[in-house]
Amino acid sequence: MTATPEGLSDRATVLAQYPPAAEQLDLAEIADFVVAEPAHRRVAQVRAEARRSGRVLLEPLAGFGGVKQHTDALTVLRDKGTADILPTQVDSQTRNLKFDEVATMLAEHGDGPLPLNGYPIVNHPLTVTRDLVSTVDRPIELRIGSTDPRLAAEMAFAAGISSITAGPLYYLVHYSSAVTVEQSVANWGYVFSLASWYARQGAPVGLQVHGLGNSTPFPASLLGAGAVLECLIAAARGCRHFAVDSRLMGNLRQDVASLRAIRDAVEHYLAQAGVDDAVVTMVRKTWAGRYPADEARAFGLISYTAVSGMLSGADEFISNSVQEGVGIPDPEANAASLRAIRHVVDLLGPQPELTREDEGVEREYALITAELHAIVDAVLDLGEGNPGRGSARALELGVLDVPFAASRTCRGEVVTARDSEGAVRFVDFGRLPIPDWCRKFHSDAMERRLARTAKSVYDVVVSDIFSISNGPLVEVAE
Amino acid sequence: MTATPEGLSDRATVLAQYPPAAEQLDLAEIADFVVAEPAHRRVAQVRAEARRSGRVLLEPLAGFGGVKQHTDALTVLRDKGTADILPTQVDSQTRNLKFDEVATMLAEHGDGPLPLNGYPIVNHPLTVTRDLVSTVDRPIELRIGSTDPRLAAEMAFAAGISSITAGPLYYLVHYSSAVTVEQSVANWGYVFSLASWYARQGAPVGLQVHGLGNSTPFPASLLGAGAVLECLIAAARGCRHFAVDSRLMGNLRQDVASLRAIRDAVEHYLAQAGVDDAVVTMVRKTWAGRYPADEARAFGLISYTAVSGMLSGADEFISNSVQEGVGIPDPEANAASLRAIRHVVDLLGPQPELTREDEGVEREYALITAELHAIVDAVLDLGEGNPGRGSARALELGVLDVPFAASRTCRGEVVTARDSEGAVRFVDFGRLPIPDWCRKFHSDAMERRLARTAKSVYDVVVSDIFSISNGPLVEVAE
Amino acid sequence: MGTVVTGAAGDDVHVIGIRLVEMGLRHAGHDVVSLGALVAPAEFVDAARESKADAVFASSLNGHAQFSLAGLRDALVEAGMGHVLLYGGGQLTIGRPPWEEVVALFVDRLGFDRIYDSDVPIEQVLSDLEQDLALRGESR
Amino acid sequence: MGTVVTGAAGDDVHVIGIRLVEMGLRHAGHDVVSLGALVAPAEFVDAARESKADAVFASSLNGHAQFSLAGLRDALVEAGMGHVLLYGGGQLTIGRPPWEEVVALFVDRLGFDRIYDSDVPIEQVLSDLEQDLALRGESR
Numbered sequence A, B: 001m002t003a004t005p006e007g008l009s010d011r012a013t014v015l016a017q018y019p020p021a022a023e024q025l026d027l028a029e030i031a032d033f034v035v036a037e038p039a040h041r042r043v044a045q046v047r048a049e050a051r052r053s054g055r056v057l058l059e060p061l062a063g064f065g066g067v068k069q070h071t072d073a074l075t076v077l078r079d080k081g082t083a084d085i086l087p088t089q090v091d092s093q094t095r096n097l098k099f100d101e102v103a104t105m106l107a108e109h110g111d112g113p114l115p116l117n118g119y120p121i122v123n124h125p126l127t128v129t130r131d132l133v134s135t136v137d138r139p140i141e142l143r144i145g146s147t148d149p150r151l152a153a154e155m156a157f158a159a160g161i162s163s164i165t166a167g168p169l170y171y172l173v174h175y176s177s178a179v180t181v182e183q184s185v186a187n188w189g190y191v192f193s194l195a196s197w198y199a200r201q202g203a204p205v206g207l208q209v210h211g212l213g214n215s216t217p218f219p220a221s222l223l224g225a226g227a228v229l230e231c232l233i234a235a236a237r238g239c240r241h242f243a244v245d246s247r248l249m250g251n252l253r254q255d256v257a258s259l260r261a262i263r264d265a266v267e268h269y270l271a272q273a274g275v276d277d278a279v280v281t282m283v284r285k286t287w288a289g290r291y292p293a294d295e296a297r298a299f300g301l302i303s304y305t306a307v308s309g310m311l312s313g314a315d316e317f318i319s320n321s322v323q324e325g326v327g328i329p330d331p332e333a334n335a336a337s338l339r340a341i342r343h344v345v346d347l348l349g350p351q352p353e354l355t356r357e358d359e360g361v362e363r364e365y366a367l368i369t370a371e372l373h374a375i376v377d378a379v380l381d382l383g384e385g386n387p388g389r390g391s392a393r394a395l396e397l398g399v400l401d402v403p404f405a406a407s408r409t410c411r412g413e414v415v416t417a418r419d420s421e422g423a424v425r426f427v428d429f430g431r432l433p434i435p436d437w438c439r440k441f442h443s444d445a446m447e448r449r450l451a452r453t454a455k456s457v458y459d460v461v462v463s464d465i466f467s468i469s470n471g472p473l474v475e476v477a478e
Numbered sequence C, D: 001m002g003t004v005v006t007g008a009a010g011d012d013v014h015v016i017g018i019r020l021v022e023m024g025l026r027h028a029g030h031d032v033v034s035l036g037a038l039v040a041p042a043e044f045v046d047a048a049r050e051s052k053a054d055a056v057f058a059s060s061l062n063g064h065a066q067f068s069l070a071g072l073r074d075a076l077v078e079a080g081m082g083h084v085l086l087y088g089g090g091q092l093t094i095g096r097p098p099w100e101e102v103v104a105l106f107v108d109r110l111g112f113d114r115i116y117d118s119d120v121p122i123e124q125v126l127s128d129l130e131q132d133l134a135l136r137g138e139s140r
Ligand code: B12
Pocket: B063, B089, B090, B091, B092, B117, B118, B145, B174, B175, B214, B215, B288, B289, B290, B291, B292, B323, B324, B325, B326, B327, B328, B329, B404, B405, B406, B465, C011, C012, C013, C014, C015, C016, C017, C018, C020, C021, C056, C057, C058, C059, C060, C061, C062, C063, C064, C087, C088, C089, C090, C091, C092, C093, C094, C095, C116, C117, C118, C119, C120, C121, C122, C125
């Protein structure tokens, strides 16, 4: 093995998490392997090229335990789903580092379908995953909701999986309970350094940056602040390829403004940090909250997302399926969902985005940008320039805060809802450093909403969590 | 029977088309019956109320031969489709006045499904259709592609079906071959007078006005000119309830402008004709041309239509199903299609329309309005104020003209295609009186499109007919 | 190059497809006698005879093709025009049954020379026609 | 009014639903001990004992409920907390099998007092709880 590369001083500890995996991870061999991988399988390259050419990319969500089952699913998504990037979602056991349990399961089930909710990337042999990559012959992104994705990333990148969903804040907040910010940032820092090592070999690894968004009506400023911080944390470790999420929240003008504002903010802060060679692309993720149980309504919802993304100038869609409200989607339904989106993408492809001349878009853009900058600046101040340290302090103080977080690091004082046009507004700012004029805007908007309904604020907050799934973005019969 | 009402001097001839039907048509009895019909089943009333309240209406397309089959289909569309207005499409035999043939068929098949492509409204007993109306208990619209819908209208209105798709120009141009304009206008004039008789009884009958659009990329100015003329023809006979079509053509800004421009023009010309008590509502019909054979893509297409309609301020959607590209849809799939649209309608309900401040919308609005007025004014001049006579002369001279018409009354010299943003443009103006500045706009836009492709104009025209169905509104790899 | 009679058969008003085919035929140098919508079998036959047509292109989309195109070949034969090429296209059936069944009905039983699915590229039709015309030329 | 221990069970991080339930409980005047995400059976039991809870509300959405909630009732009994009301909710299964099957598994076999489908209105849960608490009050 070569000398420990920069930022990977913990490598021995990581590899010790599961020796049978570690044995397969020889950096010299890997370097040779990944450089020889064809460019069309490199997520970062495909994203950068699509941004140049204007082709809009689609990526579904999927992950099965068995190799054959997973390969078959990805093949369906490739052939019938017009997918440009294929996902490999990792199972919960792997996310929680329970590799021995997975090994027992694998031993029992052999090649058949496994009772796992994703692909156990650490336990399947490296050669097997390499075969997967070359068989489906598309760029693959590892999707891993974990605060310790280090060994999984080692195995994935070494197999030619060329991108990973990232995560130091997002996965901490929404996928963990007792983990500290410092732990999550350190673990993800390792992954970012590893990604940079690949870039130095000539095979850059992409990051799909989540931001802080959750699955309720979520303010774009807070979502974007998280994305900026995650990009800065990764950029400090040398990462340069960011596909940043701006998820659908439902109000068209706000969602258009959101994508633009987040793109501009990420570019602004990267430049401010002295990074001038980053490639930032924007993802519109479909609604991430509760889905209609009815597939037909779900088709309406994801197609609407596609329109909203196209009018926002999104570079890519990452999409739930129309069976999201029911259970794990079968690959055929997943592919059909992508085709519905593709059709909308095709129709709107030649049409220009919604211009900022639209008053509503312009107003939301200003609002999101002002709030986002206020939050990020406050966090960076707390960290004295270090975004990871700043985030830790900020979560503690409530300068970063998220409603409905899974993690105990969040105070959970922020409350959000929709105004009478369905735009997301703060109902309680918690301790977020939101500028006064923005506060007034939110309060006024919510006042107008509340004036039109007999409901209590509590009832409004609750019902707004269900509104996208039920249909009416703002309940009609109030 | 009472004295022949105004405008119905041909009534005896009409009734003689099929005596077994005629026997059931006693105006005095009918007057009593329709006045007693509940208001919530009156299409015109439901449309007027929805416009006031902002509720957006949905109507599917459907028509089956057998009473039970048709009733079941409408029940599914009502219960599972969230349909506000239910359709009753008439079969081809009835449209061609082949009532004896239908009678033979009915005698053979009894209550079972009939090999007819619609509901034979003239042959089914009046009481049977009345039962249908009260069973489904929703407002019903007769959809009849015919240049002689007189007896069908008699039977339908008498049964409580309270609206009809109209038609003097549209059905002439697209559903007939050798019929003259004068014949079609006279027959439809009869229907309009009949509708007015119902209004005088206190049970107004609605008209769903088609305009001239066909199923290829079709200019909104020409579509709207047809709608204005049809409204004027009907208004002269006393009709006051117009649900006017502005069908999806694919370019969002143009489609938004189209709905507004047509609404404004219809209101303008009705006012100019001294009609100040009309109720004009706007329908966005889903794409009326070739559909994707793939239901998933079709879900994308109709959901896109829903977004476009909502951003246009449409009052209503009339929708094809996602099985349009395959064959007659089953009622379940038809209902699912409506639910997808309903979900989008729900999401965009509280959001304001796209404002005219959008430069593209503003430009298209001006263009459509100028062309539409130029055409309508020329037609009215030719008819010396009589829109029916004017239309006849105009079609003859090519002052009104339609590409791909079925009728020989059309010269068919106009050629259309899409510009590089997918907006519909004239390639050949034929003899249409389009203002010079508009001509220049179209020509410039098409020049830009053609400059970007190696294809001939012919190939562009052909491929644009398939583009909405294939996906890319403008072919990408040109 | 040949002469082709075109039309949408029976009670069918769907003319867009057949008009595109006509455009393609003219483009390729054929003469076209276009009958438009709602064309009865007798009209096809008369037009074919009068124009000494080489082929009849009958279109049908509304699902009634098997009725409206049923007597066409026989009528052509009766009128002494049995040699005329008979092509059908559009959506010849209700729904989408297996293509072999459609061929069995229209080619084997109703005497069509060629029929096409609605996905057919016009170029395909044109090249088939050219080939068929060439063959006929040789065999006469 | 009672004391309710809440949490998302096992390896489940879906907390939105259970947090809404907590809001409803507090709103109705109950005391809530909220354990959040990723709660092991032992944690539920400890919290129930320490807070002298009247009920445990266990949520699970990720499809693993039948494993992560399996030992909960037994653990409560062992800890001398057998009387505690045990409610389950979220998406207790993978996909949507018939509801009777879900009830058979969680109520009959795993010892839950009540379980709920994800469409349940929170009011329904609250009124059920009130009733159950009243009944317990009487029977003690
Ligand atoms: C546009 C359209 C109409 C328009 C037609 C306008 C006009 N005058 O042409 C209007 C609105 C008038 C209409 C009316 C009706 N329609 Co329509 N219509 C369509 C639609 C949406 C597209 C057809 C089209 O224009 N395609 C585009 C052209 C370019 O493609 P094409 O016709 O297939 O032609 C291509 C090829 O097939 C080939 N081709 C065609 N003909 C021939 C012939 C030969 C010899 C050759 C070689 C090749 C060839 O070349 C063309 C170029 O590539 C289809 C659904 C669909 N397919 O998406 C329904 C559809 C065909 N209609 C249908 C029906 C039922 C009707 C009605 C009866 C509905 C009603 N109950 O009111 C009426 C009445 C029509 C009548 N009496 O004939 C059904 C038919 C059902 C079936 N076959 O199973 C369809 C499939 C819709 C559905 N899903 O229910 N319709």
